[in-house]
Amino acid sequence: MTQVDLVPLLVVGAVLVGVFGLLIGSFLNVVVYRVPNGLSVVNPPSACPGCGADIKPYDNVPVLSWLVLGGRCRACREPISVRYPLVELAGGVAFIGVAGWWTSVTGLTETVSGIVASGLGLVAFLYLAAVSLALGLIDLDLHRLPDRIVLPAYVVLTVLLGASALLDGRPEALGRAVIGAAVLAVFYLILATVKPGAMGLGDVKLAGVLGLALAWLGWPQLIVGAFGAFLTGGLFAVSLLVTGRARRGSGIPFGPWMLLGAWIGAVAGEPVATVYLSSLGLA
Template identity: 40%
Template sequence: MHVYLIVGAAVWGIAVGLLLPRAAYRLAVTAGEPWAAACPAGHPVRGWLGPARCGRCAEGQRRYGAGHGAALGCALVCAALGWRVGGHPELAVWLLLVPVCGVLARVDLSVFRLPDVLTLPALGLTAVLLGGAALLPSHEGSWPRALIAAAVLGLLYAVLFLINPAGMGFGDVKLAPTLGLVLGWYGWGAVITGTFAGFLLGALVGLVLIATRRATRKTAMPFGPFMLLGTLAAVLLMP
C-alpha cells in the first residue's frame, strides 16, 4: 500500500508540475503590474495552466518559462511526502500545497515577490483542510497546535520585517503562517527545526555566493524558497 502511495504521489507531482510553468510565468511580474498576458515576443498567452510555450514564436524561441524541471521537482517532492507521511489524511493537504509552493518559489526567484493571490488563499484553505483531516481517526497531528503555530510564526516574521524591512519582504510574512500550519501540525520541534533550517539554508547560500563573488552582503536574495525548503526538510526528517 505504501509503495502505491509513493507512486501515486509522484504521478500527481508530474501532472501538476506540467501545469505550473504558464502560471509561474504570468505571475512573475513586479508589484503593481498586471499579470503577464503575452510571451516575451508579444504574442498573447491564454489560460493559466500548461507549459510555457508559444506556438507563434520561432522554433528556438518557443519556450519562455520553466520546462520539465518543474514536473520532475514536483514529482520528487510529492514522492518524498508520500514516503514520509504514508496513508494519513494530511498527506492530501500537503500534496495540494506542493503546486502552490512550486509556483511561489519560481515567482520569488524570478521577481523577488510572493503574490497575495497565492499566499492568502493557501493559508485559508490549508487551515480548513487540516481541520477536516483532524476529524479523521487516522490523522497524526494537532489542528489547534497548528493554528497556534501559524499565529506564532506569522508574528515572528512580522517582527523581523519591522526590525529590518530591507532584509525580508512582506510576502515572506504572509507565507509564514501557512508554513506554521504545516510545521505546527507535527509539533513545536518541527516548528523550530523548519524555521531554523530556512534561515540556515539562506545563510549558507548567501555565504557561497559572496565567497564566489557572485553577490555581496547588500545583494538582495529571495527568502521564500528557503522557507519552503526548510519546512519540507522538517517534515521529511521528523521522528
C-alpha cells in the same frame, strides 16, 4: 493481505501520484508566469511565447512533448526553455517524495475515518508542495510572494488539516496549528519591523502558512523548520559572498529558504530535535 501483495499497489500508487505531479508541474509553469502579471491561469490557453500559436494538447504532455519536439515550438521552431520540463519533472518528483514520506509517517490504517483523515493530510501536503514550487520560482525570479497564492493557502490548509485532525481524533493538532501560524508570522513581523528590508511582508504572510503546516505536525517540526530557513539561507548567502557572486547588502530572496527549511522541518524535524536533545542529555 501480505506485505508482498502491497508492493504492486504501492508501485501503481507511486506512478499515479508521479503522473499527477507532472501534470501539476505543467500547470505551475502557467502559474509562475501569469500570476505575477495579474493574468488568469485559465484563459487564454497556453501559447508559444514566440509566435503566439496555441499549444495543442498532444504538444502539452509533460516532459515528453518537449523531448519529442527537441525543445522547440512545432509552429515557429523557436527554442522552448528547458525550465518548462524541469518544473514538470520537479512536480512529479516532489509529489512522489511527499506521498512516500506521508505513508512512512502515517502508516496504514483500516478504519474509514483513519483512511479519510490520512488522505486529507496527504492532499494538504501535496498542495503545500505545489505552492512551494510556485512561490520558490516566483521569488527567485521577481523577489515577490504573490498574495494570490499565499493567502488562499491559509484557507486550504486550515480546512484540509483541520478536517484531518478532527476525523483522526486529534483536535489539539488544529489548535497547535493555529498557534504555530500566529507565532511564526509574528516572529517574522518583528524581524521585518526591527530591520526594514531584511524581510518583506510577503515573507511574513508565508511564515504564517508554514507555521500552520509545521505546527500541525508537531512543535519539533516547527522549531527545526524555522531554524532550517535561516541556516540554509545563511549558508547560501555566505557562499555567494565567498565566491564573489554577491556583495553585502545584495538582495537575496528569502522565500525559497523559508520553504526549504519548512520541508526539512516537516520531514526530519522530529529526529533532528531528538538527536539535539539527546546531545544535551535532555532526551
